[in-house]
Amino acid sequence: MNAALHSVLIILTASVCTILTRVAPFALFGRKKEVPGIIKYLGTILPSAIIATLIVYCLRNSISLKPPGGFAEVLSIMVVVILHKWKRNTLLSIAGGTIVYMILIRFVFV
Amino acid sequence: MSRESIKAFKYAFIQSVPVLFGYVFLGAAFGILLQKAGYNYIWAMFASLTVYAGSLQFVLVSFLSLGTALTTVALMSLFINSRHIFYGLSFIERFKETGKAYPYMVFSLTDETYSVLCSLKVPDGINKNTVMFLIALLNHVYWVAGSVLGALIGQMIPFDATGIDFSMTSLFVVIFLEQWKSSRNHTPALIGFASGIFFLVIFGPDNFLLPSLVATVVLLTVCRPFIKFREEK
Numbered sequence: 001m002n003a004a005l006h007s008v009l010i011i012l013t014a015s016v017c018t019i020l021t022r023v024a025p026f027a028l029f030g031r032k033k034e035v036p037g038i039i040k041y042l043g044t045i046l047p048s049a050i051i052a053t054l055i056v057y058c059l060r061n062s063i064s065l066k067p068p069g070g071f072a073e074v075l076s077i078m079v080v081v082i083l084h085k086w087k088r089n090t091l092l093s094i095a096g097g098t099i100v101y102m103i104l105i106r107f108v109f110v
Numbered sequence: 111m112s113r114e115s116i117k118a119f120k121y122a123f124i125q126s127v128p129v130l131f132g133y134v135f136l137g138a139a140f141g142i143l144l145q146k147a148g149y150n151y152i153w154a155m156f157a158s159l160t161v162y163a164g165s166l167q168f169v170l171v172s173f174l175s176l177g178t179a180l181t182t183v184a185l186m187s188l189f190i191n192s193r194h195i196f197y198g199l200s201f202i203e204r205f206k207e208t209g210k211a212y213p214y215m216v217f218s219l220t221d222e223t224y225s226v227l228c229s230l231k232v233p234d235g236i237n238k239n240t241v242m243f244l245i246a247l248l249n250h251v252y253w254v255a256g257s258v259l260g261a262l263i264g265q266m267i268p269f270d271a272t273g274i275d276f277s278m279t280s281l282f283v284v285i286f287l288e289q290w291k292s293s294r295n296h297t298p299a300l301i302g303f304a305s306g307i308f309f310l311v312i313f314g315p316d317n318f319l320l321p322s323l324v325a326t327v328v329l330l331t332v333c334r335p336f337i338k339f340r341e342e343k
Contacts, residue, residue, distance in 0.1 A: 007149070020188065049298040049299060051165075057306065
């Protein structure tokens with residue numbers, strides 16, 4: 001398939017599925033108030049599981065047993081965690097971690 | 111514009127300022143990433159207008175550059191955004207009162223818009239429905255503007271942006287920390303992490319995501335009797 005067309009389809013698929021998740025509560029529970037237990041359950045616990053998987057996804061190409069094996073990534077994540085525990089400012093934590101990472105891969109783990 | 115709508119706009123704008131900074135910054139990071147992957151500002155605008163979901167759009171950049179299969183994209187989008195079901199639940203009755211804006215209110219209910227709308231206390235004399243609509247619209251505008259800006263910056267200033275994609279990892283780590291703090295039960299997070307590592311080792315970096323997500327959902331469903339969770343109100 002044409003690469004540009006496939007890209008358009010990827011974006012449209014993401015768009016339609018996102019809309020589905022946003023419309024779902026209004027369409028399904030607009031009339032009756034009772035939300036099925038399994039939906040309640042999955043909706044509450046899935047996000048934290050998915051985010052954990054997404055962190056692995058972000059690191060998928062850097063984690064390895066061979067050096068540097070993701071040292072820069074692990075150190076930068078520690079910076080994000082420390083910054084966030086300290087100030088709890090989302091932007092500061094993201095910017096700090098990203099800047100440290102960009103410095104590390106240029107000067108330390110080249 | 112009437113005096114009343116100016117008042118409503120002013121009020122909505124002030125409420126949306128925190129989102130302004132967040133969205134322009136994150137949107138720009140998305141735009142730069144997308145541009146680096148070979149997609150210009152028109153693509154950034156298209157994605158931000160139609161998808162309008164922060165964390166998903168970051169993952170989308172890698173999906174686009176890898177030409178990922180649509181089934182993976184669909185499942186991933188549904189999974190990442192499954193939390194939106196809960197946002198909507200709090201506004202089922204409320205949004206109906208917004209009249210013509212109703213479909214847009216449903217479409218544009220992001221994490222940030224949700225949190226602003228939840229804490230909204232509109233003073234008397236200002237139309238609450240107008241304010242809600244304007245907040246939703248302004249946030250969307252910030253997000254699109256940020257992404258276009260990022261894509262243009264990435265195009266015009268030829269600086270070495272290698273490593274900027276770590277902003278995505280950082281974002282997920284921050285969300286992870288926030289969720290960890292707000293939930294008493296950490297089993298779901300640990301299952302998601304363990305399943306990710308397990309399938310990464312077995313299937314390798316290009317094919318692990320989908321099986322890992324499916325396994326996570328199955329495991330969590332099976333483990334339901336053992337996982338006590340705090341119901342959200």
